[in-house]
Amino acid sequence: MKQYEANRILNIALAGHSGAGKTSLTEAMLYLSGATDRLGKVDDGTTVSDFDPEEIRRKTSVMAATAPLEWKNYKINLLDAPGLFDFAGGLCEAVRAADSVLITVSGKDGVNVGTEKAVAAAEKRGLSKIFFVNGLCEESADFYKVFENLKASFGPSVCPVVVPYIRDGKANIYVNVLEYKAYEYRDGKAVNVKMPDMGTRLDGLRTAIYEAVAETSDEMFEKYFSGEQFTPEEVIVGISKGVKAGTVSPVFCGDAMLLNGIDQLLDGLTWLAPTAADKSSEIGEDENGNPVELSADPNAPAAALVFKTVADPFIGKLSYLKVFSGKVSADTQLVNMRTGETERIGKTVVMRGKKQIDVPYIGAGDIGVVPKLQSAKTGDTLCSSARKVKLEGVDYPNPNLSMAVLPKKKGEEDKVSQGIARLEEEDPTIHFRTNSETHQMILSGLGEQHLDVITAKLKKKFGVEVVLEKPRVAYRETIRKKVQMQGKYKKQTGGHGQYGDVWIEFEPCDSETLEFSERVVGGAVPKNFFPAVEKGLRESVQCGPLAGYPVVGLRATLYDGSYHPVDSSEMSFKVAANLAYKAAMPQASPVLLEPIGHLKCTVPGANMGDVMGEINKRRGRVLGMEPVDKGNQVIEAEVPEAEMHDFSTFLRQTTQGRGDFTFEFVRYEEAPQQVAQKVIEEAKARQESEE
Template sequence: MAKNISLARLRNIGIMAHIDAGKTTTTERILFYSGRSHKIGEVHDGNAIMDWMEQEQERGITITSAATTCEWKEHRINIIDTPGHVDFTLEVERCLRVLDGVVAVFCAVGGVEPQSETVWHQADKYGIPRLAFVNKMDRVGADFQRCLTMMRERLGANPLAVQLPVGSEGGFRGVIDLISQEMLVFDEETQGLTVSTEAIPEEFVEEFTAARMALLEKLADFDEGVMEKYLEEQPVGADEIIRAIRAATINLDLVPVLCGSAFKNKGVQPLLDAVISYLPAPSDIPPVEGVDKQGQVVSRKTGASENFCGLAFKLMADAYVGTLAFLRVYSGKISVGDKVYNPVKGKQEKISRILKMHANKREEVKELGPGDIAALVGLRFSTTGDTLCATGDYIVLDQMEFPEPVISIAIEPKSKADEEKLNESLAMISLEDPSFRVSTDADTGQTLISGMGELHLEIIVDRLLREFKVGANVGKPQVAYKETISSTGRGEHEFVQQTGHSQYGHVCLEVSPLEQGSGREFVSQVSAETIPAEYIAAIERGVYSSLDSGALLGFSVTDIKVALVGGSFHEEDSTEQAFGVATSMALREAMLAAEPVLLEPMMALEIMVPEASMGDVIADLNTRHAKINGMEGRDNGFQVIDAEVPLAQMFGYATDLRSASQGRANFTMRFANYAQVPRKTSDKIIQKVKGLI
């Protein structure tokens, strides 16, 4: 596996999908057919190679992104299998940041589901070429054409069917290749290892002819050679079609769509062929861009002769070697023993080992070149999103954005002996997962852990107890509220200390509300004669620090502009510390004057409900103060409800929904935005937090 391979024969891809679309099952078949594994692992049996964590095996879901490498037809494919549950969206985000192509797996029954949309738009953000694989064609309700329609309507994609299914549900027999113009049959006795070709069945010839014409017509829009032959009704060869599809895919004009049933061992080898044929090699992607010391945009071309440049996109704790830093190399080479520079931290790092990963197994290699993805051992300062470059060079690649947690729980050690172990374990998990936060409640002194949802925190607590063997008591989930202001306000404070070393700082601040989602902003409107620059820097630090604890209930403050509008200093007595204290007091006064309000996380909710249970489910949603945005009927007797609901109303919803629908309904939920809490509810929350009720 460690043999050298040309850049043109390398593919870095991710497998992404909504939960239960069959993403990990598809990856397991890829490993089996490529010879990387000699036995098919199954998610439902808890022995999938890519789901190696105990929690993944027990729940039958992917939680962390697992990396592996396989070879197919003299090409090397680095694969990252990503989670499909919304609570682990960050795992998908940081993997997409370093991938060149993506295979999006869709369920032939559910089509484009909520998390499919989320990860698709994440891929849009990074401009990543994609293939689509419509999986589970053997399931009742499977509909290939409806999936294509949903891709157009819900994703804004331009799907290009390169295959047709032969039958569906229990009658799914194989696929018709629209390019080679033949039917592919997958031998059940060899678990699909043997693929044979047959003539297209008579009853499918008409559908095939129309689909191939549609393919050529769409391709003609993007390729002059195909257009010429199509208009002149000349035959278009398979090689020419593949070349045109590849160019249009890399240019983000088209999304080739294939179909099959990974669980039934049908359609996976053509998917591997499509990865090689249509998705880009590292040499096909544009040079990676970053900034130099002066903030000027600089770039690095993919190539071994360029200066080394790479991105650490994930950190993982390892019981044997310490911390593993997963790295994507964009340019140049690195070897074991090399020293590299981290311009984000301003630190030099030494690479002690390089490991190619296969889920949780590893293979040692001596060097990495452009396009490679591997784990480094020995890095002491680097964290997720940091750039590494050659010593003496300087480039900082675009850094990652991490979502704000929306849910918290209190956690405390069971004994004094567990206290240190708990703190160390939480620090390690925080390093691995930037969407997980640890804080201390200013009033109670309790340790709070915060994450993206109930499942996210449930998994972390489970890891603490089992993997890190920490004895801990855990509280009930709490909503991560925020604060903002609803009007303008002014605050002023003069800090004077005359005992001991004299200190002086005088600050006048004005606050005003910003649009939702704007975050925080600080501006200085005073001259250097009023307050020198060194103290303005201290005031700015004091502002951002104080905004972590609002004037209403001590929650983080957002969507606020803070302006320094006045103040004074003493030549001898003024200190940064004095200005920090004055800033904190002035800001609190200003925020109280600006009518602070409470914000709560709102969740986008999509529920698939049997028509017979609609009345009960909607009645329950109304009690949760949900806003129903729409409903859509499905052919299988189900309705899809699209709603927005406060997170505070959703604890325990899974149990209530099962009860209301006799276990037949299911839902997905993702963070939408923060919104102001209604006054009546806000008053109750304030009283509860203050211990008045």
């Protein structure tokens, strides 16, 4: 593949709602540009960007893929991002490496939650937005309804560029309203035809264009509202500048399956979308935290960001780079700003789906891949030692659905944790940990489908099968009453015997650990045995009397006892302390404590009643509500952790994916009697099954 300068490189993320046709659109652009020699289909599992076995099986994208093509002396790096919310990490990666976002919208379904999320992702990074209304040859597709939907949702900056002319119910003629030219598509090929009579609709489209141009500057705004006409040149220049600045969002349309309108989209991208040179003012930080502005200068010291990682046991590790400055070529040495270590570049390639194409270097503004970087992770900055700079990493969503992972075969726990650690490298939205209290391996992801894909990849890539189950909650136990209890351990053997005798007072206190003290008088228990008594108690409180959970809020005071000058030992007093604990706890009114967390939930105003009702149903206490932007409400509440397991699934279904939440542990509270009883019964059943 030919090398291009930054002013001839377009980095474009394809985003939108699942099923809108992003992968089909990628395939159509690759085929029409000659980058591929056949038009792959998602249903057949033959597309370039959906190459992972899970994507082929599910017929949907689960990770971001790169697919470069060449069109009219421009290089276009397409970054096909997943539309399903469970794989939002792929959208975050694509948007971080892109300079503009091509948002695919279904010609049947119009603006959807995925459309809104794609627009929000672009706006968050200040990227240009371009809409493509897809599938216009399908029945019930209605471009003009979708266009009005786009304007109503995203404002007057939405500007028509290519629109269909419907004849006999079919959208085979496409009109470029800026050039004022019409094209008919026959078997995917465009033929210039006479401009059709669009009647009053053309006036409405021109009004939409003028409104969008008026948004580009105060001068244009005043001219438009004073009733003056824009000249054709002002319209063309205004839209071009507006798209690059992000103040105008052009709308193209067509049908990716039939190749209708794809050539006009590619032409429009090369004309309107900002190049890597246009978007080159990336701000990083030097070693002292001072801002450093990088430009897409091929002769400057190199600086690149690892925006995606593929960790495959067969093809090895691949680090996807966006080069912001300089060049990255074989045999160069770059500093990893996270580790401080030097990374040696072996070779450089570009990826078209899973196909590797060797290139001599990855230039400023371009996207490429470096294989076999051992310590580099997603989000790392690789730069020249001549100018050390750290770039902003990838901003991922937090996983909020957690499940316990159990290997199907006993003894494969290490295999599971090693496999998930490799998958974490390529998908940082996976979180994995071992709960030290419940001794369960906990896997967290963005949703049920996400966790399902992880388990499928574990089996295919690493040969280990697992089952997922609801994770156990780390409860606590405490007491409500003061008691005094003796613990006496006496054992006679052939030689020395064992003797330890203690009287301990147990009482509730406000502490997360055991508070131990002594008030022994007259040497009833020698001082050298005090540590043994404390040790025995600290080990004992790890297992509470009700369900075996750790005991908190307990003060133990050693106040009396006796010893034997020969038979007493540290072990004897440790056992005696344990006996006193076991005898005292059932008499001290033990209670079960459950963890309570602080829930902060952002939902559309229309769903607020349903969500608040659900929080109450889950034994939560609503603390307050506060309106935020775009008609959303923030609900704050305190909810028992045991009730939050599937809250993410409920919230996604109720809000169609618009809602999100955070949940953080706050404190422990006494569990209601019926809850405590159920937990105690489950703990006993578990203990019996283990025995």
